[in-house]
Amino acid sequence: MFGKSVALRSAGVLAVAELGCLVQEEDVLRHESFTAEWRDLSLSTRPEARCSLREVDDRRKETYWQQQETHSVVQRSPWLVMRLGRLGEPLARYHLPYQRALPLPLFVPADLSAKAERGATPPQLRHLMDFETALAGGSPPTGQCRDKKAVAEITKELPPVVQPSRPDFGKGDLPRSLSRSLSQEAQRG
Numbered sequence: 296m297f298g299k300s301v302a303l304r305s306a307g308v309l310a311v312a313e314l315g316c317l318v319q320e321e322d323v324l325r326h327e328s329f330t331a332e333w334r335d336l337s338l339s340t341r342p343e344a345r346c347s348l349r350e351v352d353d354r355r356k357e358t359y360w361q362q363q364e365t366h367s368v369v370q371r372s373p374w375l376v377m378r379l380g381r382l383g384e385p386l387a388r389y390h391l392p393y394q395r396a397l398p399l400p401l402f403v404p405a406d407l408s409a410k411a412e413r414g415a416t417p418p419q420l421r422h423l424m425d426f427e428t429a430l431a432g433g434s435p436p437t438g439q440c441r442d443k444k445a446v447a448e449i450t451k452e453l454p455p456v457v458q459p460s461r462p463d464f465g466k467g468d469l470p471r472s473l474s475r476s477l478s479q480e481a482q483r484g
Contacts, residue, residue, distance in 0.1 A: 299313075299317075300315065301313045308340065309338075312337070314336040314337075315332065315335060316331075316334075316335040317330070318330070318332075333371060333372070335370065335371060335372070336369070336370050337368070338368055339366070339367050339369075340365070341364065341365055342363070342364055342365075343363040343364060343365045347360070348361040349361075366382035367380070367381060367382070368381065368386060375391040375392075376389070376391070377389045
């Protein structure tokens with residue numbers, strides 16, 4: 296078991312360190328092998344919030360500044376367990392939600408022809424289905440209204456629709472005003 300290790304320094308101080316793990320197993324008799332690689336341990340240095348000291352001496356023209364730092368540790372494992380905390384303190388342990396960490400087997404095709412067996416309906420859902428059946432009048436619910444009427448039956452009761460007539464507002468139908476006709480005749484001479 297071995298892995299990659301990375302360490303980054305900033306101004307001579309360790310900023311980030313990561314340790315990786317690589318596990319390889321091989322069974323020659325069964326022609327099987329297994330390989331897993333993951334980042335096992337991460338150590339990072341960060342400034343601690345609201346923990347700084349600053350002193351200024353104007354008479355001597357001296358300034359002193361100090362920032363407290365915290366070292367956080369994150370440890371991961373392929374068993375979906377993560378441990379977090381500060382260096383030197385007990386680490387909190389968290390179980391991550393399951394997700395497929397390894398790929399699907401390549402050489403075993405999925406059997407798509409077999410259908411999954413349907414389980415029995417839970418009692419709570421069965422009671423709800425019985426209630427809906429009772430509301431539907433004893434017949435299984437179809438999702439439609441029992442008092443549904445055809446559209447033709449509804450429109451039969453309505454008065455007939457009369458399309459509005461569009462009057463033709465042409466020049467010939469309207470009488471010309473007297474003033475316009477006199478002024479036009481005066482211009483024509």
